[in-house]
Amino acid sequence: MTLRFKDNIRSYARxxxxxxxxxxxxxxxxxxxAExxxxxxxRFEREFNLMKTLDSPYILKVYSYNNKKNEFKMEYVKYSLxxxxSKNNPQLNINKRKSLCWQLFRAFEYIHSKSIFHRDLSLGNVLVKVHDDDTCIIKVCDFGYFKEKESTLTRQDTLFAxxxxxxxxxxxxxxKYNVQHEIYALTQVIFYIMTGKKNIEKINQASIKSFLEFGMNSDLLNRAKTLQELKDKFSITNWES
Structure with a gap:
């Protein structure tokens, strides 16, 4: 077995x-x-135990845990989102982008159906598996900060992730993290997939701006309250404007 360091994607693991x-x-x-x-x-082992129970094409697979070395084996995926x-942005058409977004919605519908929140969504914690026929499959990973929806075990001073x-x-x-906070992060990931841009401050297209405001409104009363609401908004957004 030959090891090669890939990425330090979390402060407590490599x-x-x-x-x-x-x-x-x-x-x-x-x-x-080690420290x-x-x-x-x-928490590290709890992440593995959770991921082992998840069965979705849009969730990264894990296989076995080594208690002596405090490590676990996972499906290998070359690219982060x-x-x-960033590598393929110029040639990605709108249908390919939308396909990735619909997969991401499916992933989080599944995650939430298991009564958990991810709480650590980022452009690095979503992977893209590219197959030989150019089929691309979203893979959500890194569940180290997951929270059970009804759990009261998370301390108020838990590290902001x-x-x-x-x-x-x-x-x-x-x-106090809830589905509207997951939607806040998800909105930004969808925006990145659809535009290849990270900066949401300089968006002039009214339809896209409306989508961002619906998913990230500082007033929770005006923010999407369910994934379905965000999906509906996504489907009517003019991403080609």
Whole structure:
């Protein structure tokens, strides 16, 4: 087994890719850092245990956990969403972009159907698996900060996670995270897929601006309250304007 460091995508773990000669297949290996506290190690293993129970084409697969090395084997996917879009942005047509977005909606419909929130959605925590026939499949990963919807175990001082999260959570408390906060982050990811842009401040197209305001409105009364509402808004947005 040959290891090669791939990416430090989380503060408490590193991800490597390696060729497993038994299967003649490349896998990814997520290994906890040596300096983790017992609480952090418990969270790391909890992430694996959750992902092991999830069964969706849009969720990254995990295979086995090594308690001695504090690591687990995962499906290998070459591209993060950020890397895939930045590399292919000029030639991506609107239908391909929409296909990726619909897959992302399916992924989060499934996640929420399991009564959990991801809470750490970012352009690096969504992967794109590209097949030989150019079929692209979204893969959501990194569930280290997931929360069960009805859980009261998250402390109010829990570390604020997620580069795309609603900044209001810093005052409200990360323990108050709900579906509208997941929608806030998801809106930005969809915008990036559809436009290849990260800066939402300089958007002049009225239809796209309306979509962003609906998904990210600072007033929760005016923000989409369900994934279905955001999907409906997405479907009527003029992304070609």
């Amino acid at each position: 991800v490597y890719k390696y060729m497993d000669t038994n299967y003649d297949t490349i896998f990814a290996l997520k290994r906890a850092k 983790l506290t017992p609480t952090e190690l418990k 950020k890397d895939y879009i 997620g580069s795309l999260n609603d900044p209001a959570l810093r005052l409200l408390g990360f323990d």
